[in-house]
Amino acid sequence: MHLHKYEKIWLIFGMASLVLFLLIIGFAAFWKGTHPQSHIETIDPQNVEAHDAFKPENLGIREVADGKYIVNIVASAFNYDFGKDKEGNAIKTIRVPKGSTVLYQITTKDVVHGFQVAGTNVNMMVEPGHISRYETVMKNTGEFTVVCNEYCGIGHHQMFGTVEVYE
Numbered sequence: 001m002h003l004h005k006y007e008k009i010w011l012i013f014g015m016a017s018l019v020l021f022l023l024i025i026g027f028a029a030f031w032k033g034t035h036p037q038s039h040i041e042t043i044d045p046q047n048v049e050a051h052d053a054f055k056p057e058n059l060g061i062r063e064v065a066d067g068k069y070i071v072n073i074v075a076s077a078f079n080y081d082f083g084k085d086k087e088g089n090a091i092k093t094i095r096v097p098k099g100s101t102v103l104y105q106i107t108t109k110d111v112v113h114g115f116q117v118a119g120t121n122v123n124m125m126v127e128p129g130h131i132s133r134y135e136t137v138m139k140n141t142g143e144f145t146v147v148c149n150e151y152c153g154i155g156h157h158q159m160f161g162t163v164e165v166y167e
């Protein structure tokens with residue numbers, strides 16, 4: 001079989017790019033540990049309290065190791081449940097020291113919601129029946145507004161909270 005010179009060049013180019021892309025995917029998946037951050041674990045949306053992370057007393061922020069925090073949140077129309085303080089008032093602000101590693105775990109009781117900490121790289125879709133997780137280092141100080149970016153109904157704009165990163 002005779003191949004034209006340009007055909008050969010294109011074949012080699014095509015195959016080399018395919019190999020290169022597969023190597024990049026392999027490198028990201030096996031070496032860097034890149035994987036989808038969320039939607040791995042399922043949960044009964046009608047009974048989220050059955051899951052340890054979403055028991056009312058476990059909601060909100062918890063320090064699990066030095067500089068490591070877990071934040072558990074239950075979203076519902078039209079509220080983010082960050083748990084309650086000692087007086088029984090709903091917590092609306094999560095406070096973390098700068099540079100800490102925070103794992104956000106969030107689920108929803110009803111419809112699809114969003115969870116975005118505006119100004120950071122935390123931005124998740126929250127689907128009923130799934131647990132959305134994202135771990136990040138809070139590098140910058142400031143007050144960041146939590147917003148729902150999936151239109152979830154008439155009170156959509158009332159879904160908000162604050163993450164405060166202090167020195």
Ligand SMILES: [Cu+2]
Nearest residue numbers: 113148152159
């Ligand atoms: Cu919402």
